[in-house]
Amino acid sequence: MERELDFMTDIAAALMRCGSPTTRTETWVSRIGQKLGFEVETAIIYTVIYITIKDINGNSLTITKRTGDLSSDFNKFIKIDRLIKEFIDGKINFEDANAELKKIVNESYTYPIWIRIIAAALVCGGFEYLLIGGLMSAVASMVLGALVYSVSNYIRLLDNRFFQQFSAGIMISLGAWLLLPIFKGSTLSGIISGAIMLFVPGLLITNGFSEISQSSVVSGTVKESEALALLIALVFGISAGTVFIGGMKF
């Protein structure tokens, strides 16, 4: 019974760390439990997972687990999702599923840094063009976005998201100020608006609302609160940088 519960907890934690929505994770864990012959009660409140299982004899077991830092890894998410489907459909047994899950969780494949830097640049330039519209500002945003993304990859090692956002804000405002005379015709607000798109927690705001409307009120509200805190850190960082420039208004 303990092994089964550990497997369910590991699945839930792995899904949450890959960016799975709370409601989907709860549904999967319940279905895995039912497949294993248990009655299941699951509650996932952002980074904390609570699972209780009960067998046919009435013996029950509860586990509480913290997932730690949440991020998004679509590749792992798709693999774990496929594994769960195979397990529920009976195509793979418990032992193999457990081994496969450990293998997926321990994988650490990411794209080479140069591909991620190019992608970051395209995101920043594309969003600047769509939101503001200046071509030169878009190019400057691409350069700044690529630079800040590469530097923030190292700052990420400090494992403090508030500090990461704050330092990204400072780098963006100072970088925009330095790039302004190089890219003639660009604007400060244009450059900044593109470069910040990698760091603004817009997805967190939207996902938080989606979860609130799907009855995961606590999890959704926590996500909204985190988004607000990250936004404040980013804006404080940009404000700190612009103190040197002499103020800025959008």
Added chain:
Amino acid sequence: MKILFQSLIAAIASGSFTLLYNATLVDAILGGTVGGLGWFVYSLTAGYGTIAATLISALVIGLTGRIISRIRHIPSQPLIIGGIVVLVPGFTAFKAMNFFIIGEASSGTNLMLDAFLVAASIGTGLIVAVAITSIIFRTIKRR
């Protein structure tokens, strides 16, 4: 023509964004396509106002993302997140917070309210899309 060009840019931006979250190349291309389509619909319906345009666009993104994910047997989240990233009110929320910092609280409040309404309309559009596709998929499965 301008709308098509902007949709292409949106597709590249959202595809790149999906790639940053470690999606496979195929999923990133599909996420980008959904994002480009979302921006195309948003631009066409922009005359109805930001909230309505976002709602319709999110609905289209949700429907497209769910159908493609069903065909490819993968979860819809990577495609939908890639698609909606062009609509999320990150920049509006940032501007609102910036207004608060420089002491213009009323402008900040208005913009923050806008940001939450846009987020709400994205969420609503996606939920409606999930509900519609669930009914369709269930009906197909029964036959």
